[in-house]
Amino acid sequence: MTPDEIPEENCEEAADETLGGASRAGAPGPAPAPDASDAVLCRGLRYAFGETRAVDGVDLSVRAGEVFGLLGPNGAGKTTAIRCITTLLPVPAGMVRVFGHDTAKERMAVRRLLGYVPQQLSADAGLTGRENVTLFARVFDVSRRERAARVEQALAAVGLTDAADRLAKTYSGGMIRRLELAQALVSAPRLLMLDEPTIGLDPIARTSVWDHINAVRAATGMTVLVTTHYMDEADQYCDRVALMHHGRIRALGTPDELKSALRVRRRTAPAPATTGTSAHPSPASTSHPHFSASPLSSSPLSSPPSSAAPSRSSDAAPTLEDVFRDVAGSGLDEQSGDFRDVRSTRRTAHRVG
Amino acid sequence: MSEAPAAPHTASADARHGAGQLDLLLAPPRARTGWRVLPARVLAMCVVELQKLRHDRTELYTRAVQPALWLLVFGETFTRIKAIPTGGTPYIDYLAPGIIAQSAMFIAIFYGIMIIWERDAGILTKLLVTPTPRAALIAGKAFAAGVKALVQAVVVIVIAALLGVAMTWNPLRLLGVVVAVVLGSAFFSCLSMTIAGIVLTRDRLMGIGQAITMPLFFASNALYPVAIMPGWLQTVSTMNPLSYQVDALRGLLLGTHAHLALDYAVLIAAAVAGIAAASSLLGRLAR
Ligand SMILES: Nc1ncnc2c1ncn2[C@@H]1O[C@H](COP(=O)(O)OP(=O)(O)OP(=O)(O)O)[C@@H](O)[C@H]1O
Numbered sequence: 001m002t003p004d005e006i007p008e009e010n011c012e013e014a015a016d017e018t019l020g021g022a023s024r025a026g027a028p029g030p031a032p033a034p035d036a037s038d039a040v041l042c043r044g045l046r047y048a049f050g051e052t053r054a055v056d057g058v059d060l061s062v063r064a065g066e067v068f069g070l071l072g073p074n075g076a077g078k079t080t081a082i083r084c085i086t087t088l089l090p091v092p093a094g095m096v097r098v099f100g101h102d103t104a105k106e107r108m109a110v111r112r113l114l115g116y117v118p119q120q121l122s123a124d125a126g127l128t129g130r131e132n133v134t135l136f137a138r139v140f141d142v143s144r145r146e147r148a149a150r151v152e153q154a155l156a157a158v159g160l161t162d163a164a165d166r167l168a169k170t171y172s173g174g175m176i177r178r179l180e181l182a183q184a185l186v187s188a189p190r191l192l193m194l195d196e197p198t199i200g201l202d203p204i205a206r207t208s209v210w211d212h213i214n215a216v217r218a219a220t221g222m223t224v225l226v227t228t229h230y231m232d233e234a235d236q237y238c239d240r241v242a243l244m245h246h247g248r249i250r251a252l253g254t255p256d257e258l259k260s261a262l263r264v265r266r267r268t269a270p271a272p273a274t275t276g277t278s279a280h281p282s283p284a285s286t287s288h289p290h291f292s293a294s295p296l297s298s299s300p301l302s303s304p305p306s307s308a309a310p311s312r313s314s315d316a317a318p319t320l321e322d323v324f325r326d327v328a329g330s331g332l333d334e335q336s337g338d339f340r341d342v343r344s345t346r347r348t349a350h351r352v353g
Numbered sequence: 354m355s356e357a358p359a360a361p362h363t364a365s366a367d368a369r370h371g372a373g374q375l376d377l378l379l380a381p382p383r384a385r386t387g388w389r390v391l392p393a394r395v396l397a398m399c400v401v402e403l404q405k406l407r408h409d410r411t412e413l414y415t416r417a418v419q420p421a422l423w424l425l426v427f428g429e430t431f432t433r434i435k436a437i438p439t440g441g442t443p444y445i446d447y448l449a450p451g452i453i454a455q456s457a458m459f460i461a462i463f464y465g466i467m468i469i470w471e472r473d474a475g476i477l478t479k480l481l482v483t484p485t486p487r488a489a490l491i492a493g494k495a496f497a498a499g500v501k502a503l504v505q506a507v508v509v510i511v512i513a514a515l516l517g518v519a520m521t522w523n524p525l526r527l528l529g530v531v532v533a534v535v536l537g538s539a540f541f542s543c544l545s546m547t548i549a550g551i552v553l554t555r556d557r558l559m560g561i562g563q564a565i566t567m568p569l570f571f572a573s574n575a576l577y578p579v580a581i582m583p584g585w586l587q588t589v590s591t592m593n594p595l596s597y598q599v600d601a602l603r604g605l606l607l608g609t610h611a612h613l614a615l616d617y618a619v620l621i622a623a624a625v626a627g628i629a630a631a632s633s634l635l636g637r638l639a640r
């Protein structure tokens with residue numbers, strides 16, 4: 001077996017090496033000046049599965065060190081966007097950079113910076129927790145001298161030290177998620193990409209997963225890009241969120257910015273009813289023209305009016321979910337999320353094995 | 354606020370487990386580069402395979418049943434009726450290398466089917482986001498299949514020895530056997546990974562896998578010499594890498610006349626071609 005059968009990837013790697021140091025200096029990025037301090041930078045990202053335009057022109061920048069939430073209903077295109085950023089899918093249109101590295105041209109360099117936890121539970125059920133993490137240590141070239149200690153620390157960081165030598169098929173869903181987190185952390189990624197990390201988990205397991213993420217982030221200063229359906233989670237844990245719907249980003253900002261912007265808009269536009277905001281604005285809310293007419297004019301959300309007092313509380317404070325209903329408009333409840341989406345989500349909730 | 358990574362939103366932190374020491378997780382490992390990547394990834398995949406075998410040996414045992422029956426029933430019977438011209442060797446001896454190759458091939462083809470399972474389970478997806486070139490990933494899987502087949506081959510060799518097959522114990526020849534088994538399995542696992550990259554679903558691949566294993570077995574010199582085959586079958590047999598693997602195994606284990614140089618050349622070429630084909634289609638599985 002000679003390395004000559006991997007020509008394509010080899011030159012790709014060689015290219016990575018030469019670009020590794022220099023990319024920041026003279027990156028010949030086309031239009032927008034790529035800021036290497038951005039952990040992720042997407043410009044005009046599009047991806048279509050046949051006729052389905054899963055990602056339809058996404059502009060996004062995730063700042064280094066922040067927890068960035070990508071929110072959206074089933075089929076919004078979150079996973080597809082994530083898979084473009086992780087180099088799993090080619091980027092047919094637009095540009096994606098991870099810490100200044102182009103995902104199309106410097107795949108290996110990008111992958112070395114990433115820790116990725118996919119939407120479905122993906123540990124190898126036939127291996128122990130420790131072996132699962134060790135595989136990723138090997139594959140990221142952790143030296144033999146450091147390997148055992150590093151794996152031990154990754155397992156400890158997610159609270160799996162005691163279960164480390166059990167087969168992963170005996171783990172609960174929450175433990176598998178934490179094991180996957182350890183797999184992603186063992187290579188000291190600068191960007192952690194989590195696709196629905198808490199889906200299908202009970203509230204305690206959800207909190208536990210987030211606590212571990214936050215503890216490691218506090219220690220390492222890594223950037224976290226997370227997708228979720230759970231608006232409350234995003235509100236609580238994310239520095240900034242982007243609301244995605246039908247392949248587009250409909251609103252972007254800190255949770256507080258988005259909520260106060262909605263409050264301002266509601267005040268100016270005399271929205272009737274919808275009294276108990278958090279109380280489900282039933283699907284029949286389409287009967288309120290004000291509500292469903294406003295949606296697509298989401299641009300003001302990107303630069304929310306600073307006049308809006310950031311002090312929450314006061315009158316019926318809107319939740320992030322209300323913001324989402326507002327920007328996504330009607331059709332959020334039943335129409336979106338075809339069978340395939342729901343099925344994939346449910347599969348996620350299953351155990352591995 | 355987003356600039357300050359030191360301030361996680363939950364002040365509660367994680368008292369119970371305590372994140373403990375994280376110092377090693379602060380610095381990324383030093384990247385291997387160039388040719389060193391390939392052997393490192395192959396080793397990683399082979400280690401995983403051995404670990405899995407250590408945890409669950411049932412497949413090893415269940416897969417030993419068929420070769421044992423072939424040797425016991427088919428081998429013993431045909432030894433007695435002397436229907437197949439083997440040039441003086443007892444038929445069961447003649448058959449043993451063929452059965453070793455066959456059971457290795459079955460393992461390898463099934464191993465390729467596993468890659469679809471791993472794709473569906475998200476395991477492959479995650480490996481594809483590591484700094485592993487596709488060809489290195491496929492080569493790793495191919496040699497891991499070889500390792501698994503090798504363990505199986507040892508079982509079959511032991512069974513054959515128990516049935517009284519006279520085989521060599523010359524370590525150099527046995528090393529040659531190891532290489533032949535690993536290369537052959539690498540090819541057949543790549544064959545099934547290539548088909549996986551074309552048909553994309555497990556059900557279809559299962560069907561195709563079932564459909565091709567027996568023809569590959571029968572259209573080779575595993576059961577009978579090429580000389581007694583009809584012309585068209587001889588042609589198929591010369592294109593079948595399994596024939597070269599069996600030829601090498603027979604030559605090494607029994608000391609019969611073999612074309613070792615040609616055998617190894619074909620096996621190496623087949624494995625390399627298989628790795629190239631499977632890795633060029635791997636992207637389809639990732640999508
Ligand atoms: N492999 C695929 N082949 C064809 N269509 C796909 C594929 N993957 C996703 N899609 C479609 O692309 C669209 C976006 O899917 P995606 O998985 O990115 O959404 P999502 O926001 O992650 O949804 P969920 O919350 O359900 O995970 C959906 O309409 C989906 O049906």
Ligand SMILES: [Mg+2]
Pocket residue numbers: 078079080119195196
């Ligand atoms: Mg998804």
